[in-house]
Amino acid sequence: MTKELGDIFTAAPTLVTWVLIYIIVQRLTELIYANRNTKCLLAEGGEEFGADHYQYFIFLHSAWLGIILLMVDPLHAIHPAMLGLFIGTQLLRIWTLASIGRWWTTRIISAPHFDRVKRGPYRFLSHPNYTVVVLEIAIVPLMLGLPAVALIFSILNAILLRHRIGVENRVLKQRGVDGS
Numbered sequence: 001m002t003k004e005l006g007d008i009f010t011a012a013p014t015l016v017t018w019v020l021i022y023i024i025v026q027r028l029t030e031l032i033y034a035n036r037n038t039k040c041l042l043a044e045g046g047e048e049f050g051a052d053h054y055q056y057f058i059f060l061h062s063a064w065l066g067i068i069l070l071m072v073d074p075l076h077a078i079h080p081a082m083l084g085l086f087i088g089t090q091l092l093r094i095w096t097l098a099s100i101g102r103w104w105t106t107r108i109i110s111a112p113h114f115d116r117v118k119r120g121p122y123r124f125l126s127h128p129n130y131t132v133v134v135l136e137i138a139i140v141p142l143m144l145g146l147p148a149v150a151l152i153f154s155i156l157n158a159i160l161l162r163h164r165i166g167v168e169n170r171v172l173k174q175r176g177v178d179g180s
Contacts, residue, residue, distance in 0.1 A: 016074045016144060019086070023065065023140065026090075033097075034106040041102075046109040050167035054107060056160055064137060064153045072144045082143035089135045096121050096128045104129070108164070110171045127168070130161055 013021075042048070097104055099120025121128035137157050141149035 014074050015078050015083075016072060016076050019078070019140075019143070020069065020072070026093075027061070027065070030097075031106065034104065037102055038105045038107050038109060041105065041109040041111075041114070044111070044114075046111045046114065049108040049110060049171050050164060051107070053160065053163055053167075057106070057164070060153070060156055060160060064141075064149070067149055067153075068141055068144060068146060071146055071149065076145045078143055082139065085135075085139050086143055089132055089139060092121065092128065092135075093132045096132060100129075108168055108171060110175065112175055116172070127165060130165065133157065134161070 038048075099122055100117045103114070103117055121131075125131055134154070134157065138150045138154045141147065141153070
C-alpha cells in the first residue's frame with residue numbers, strides 16, 4: 001500500500017521513517033565528503049576517468065530512493081533480521097570509508113603517484129564500497145516490503161557496476177596495479 005510522500009515525514013515517526021531519514025542524511029553527507037575529496041585529488045594531479053557514465057549512477061540512486069519514498073508504507077513492519085542485515089551493511093560502509101579516507105570519492109580519480117589502499121576491507125575485497133551499494137540496493141527495499149524495487153534496481157545497478165569496475169580495473173592496470 002502506498003502512502004502520500006508527505007505522510008512519511010508528517011505522521012508520527014516510525015522505524016521506516018527513521019531508516020529513510022538516515023539514508024537521505026547518509027547519502028547527502030557522503031556526497032559532500034566525496035566532492036571535497038574529488039576537488040583535493042584533482043588539485044593534487046589526479047585525473048577523472050569514466051565521467052561519461054557518472055550521471056547514470058546519480059540518476060539510478062536518485063530514482064531508487066525516490067521510488068522507495070513514493071511506494072513505501074510508513075507503517076510497514078521491518079523484520080529484525082532485515083534490519084540487522086541493513087545495520088551490518090552500514091557498518092561495512094563505515095569501515096570502508098574509514099579505511100580509504102581521503103581517497104574515497106563517487107568518481108574515478110587516479111594518478112600514478114596515488115597510493116592503492118590495501119587496509120581494512122580492501123585487504124579482502126577489491127571494491128568493498130560497491131559490495132555495500134549492491135547489498136544496500138537490495139536490502140533496503142526488501143526490508144521495506146518492496147521486492148520488485150529490489151530486483152529492478154539490483155539488475156540496473158549490476159549493469160552499471162560491470163562497466164564502472166571495468167573502467168577502474170583498466171585504470172589500475174595502466175598504473176601497474178592489479179585491479180582484481
